[in-house]
Amino acid sequence: MTQPADGDLRIDEVLRNTYRIVSLLGRGGMGSVYLAQHLRLPGKQVAVKVLRGGDHLTPEIFARFRREAEIASRLGHPNIVEVHDYDTLENGNPFLVLEYLRGESLQERLERGRLPMEDVVSFTRQMGSALQAAHGAGVIHRDLKPANVFLVPTDSGGVVGERVKLLDFGISKVLSSTTVQTQEATLIGTPQYMSPEQAQGKNRDIDARTDVFSLGCIVYEMMAGKPVFGSGSLAQMIFRVVYEPPEPLAPLCPEATPEAIAAVMRALAKSTDERYPDVSSFIEDLTGTPLHSLSTAVGNQP
Numbered sequence: 001m002t003q004p005a006d007g008d009l010r011i012d013e014v015l016r017n018t019y020r021i022v023s024l025l026g027r028g029g030m031g032s033v034y035l036a037q038h039l040r041l042p043g044k045q046v047a048v049k050v051l052r053g054g055d056h057l058t059p060e061i062f063a064r065f066r067r068e069a070e071i072a073s074r075l076g077h078p079n080i081v082e083v084h085d086y087d088t089l090e091n092g093n094p095f096l097v098l099e100y101l102r103g104e105s106l107q108e109r110l111e112r113g114r115l116p117m118e119d120v121v122s123f124t125r126q127m128g129s130a131l132q133a134a135h136g137a138g139v140i141h142r143d144l145k146p147a148n149v150f151l152v153p154t155d156s157g158g159v160v161g162e163r164v165k166l167l168d169f170g171i172s173k174v175l176s177s178t179t180v181q182t183q184e185a186t187l188i189g190t191p192q193y194m195s196p197e198q199a200q201g202k203n204r205d206i207d208a209r210t211d212v213f214s215l216g217c218i219v220y221e222m223m224a225g226k227p228v229f230g231s232g233s234l235a236q237m238i239f240r241v242v243y244e245p246p247e248p249l250a251p252l253c254p255e256a257t258p259e260a261i262a263a264v265m266r267a268l269a270k271s272t273d274e275r276y277p278d279v280s281s282f283i284e285d286l287t288g289t290p291l292h293s294l295s296t297a298v299g300n301q302p
Helices: 059-075 106-110 117-136 208-224 234-243 258-267 279-287
Strands: 019-027 031-038 045-051 083-088 094-099 149-156 159-166
Touching (some): 019 045, 106 149, 117 208, 208 279, 258 279
Antiparallel strands (some): 031 045, 149 159
16 A cells, blocks of 8 residues: 655655656655665665655746756766656656665764874775766855765675765766855855855855865864864854864874874865865875876777
């Protein structure tokens, strides 16, 4: 018998004759995510992300939701969650079909304490690789945070490890796009991890260095075991992000090299001109090795 899930979709409901809803995975402010079974490929499980109906669904939110599908599928990077499909329900609400990830978010991992430098380096290089691909395509994520970084256990060549997957490109800024305009002075992002230019609503100033700052916040937290700007009200967060320097990192992570400490602090510079110009430069100083990609190595061969 079909049972209500949460008022949006029902367990055993079938979407577009293809995806049977199995269970509710989670809910957010504007949408829900479900585990679903592919009917024609019985062994295949996917995640279905649905926008919930209501007056809050503006044309801009619809555009951002579709943009998430278009960006992820266009980038096609191993460290970015894969989008399989985009469609609409019978009531017109859109849904995404994503790869189903098994593991935990970086936010959940950080709740158990700071990470060893080996993991910091591995996770940061993978996040950096995804961002390098996105920035190269003119896409700025704008909402990097531990909750949007998923850690998937892997077993390749007899070696067990973890693959990073970046999630939620829904509020990304496409530098070459004018289809969705974001009003100046509107805060876009998550306060603890947003850059000073984001915290001040200077959306026209957002570029790759904005993601460098947010990545620096994540790396600081992985090394220190606590957020760089602490916690508190929205006003407190914005003030700290814009005006207060980070607590010195070296005493909080004694095993880190001076070069790694300096790299994180430069990534967290308040002024965009004092930050790294791109994520690759940050990763090279942090880990001692530059990022490489197939597109660079093969000269963009088709």
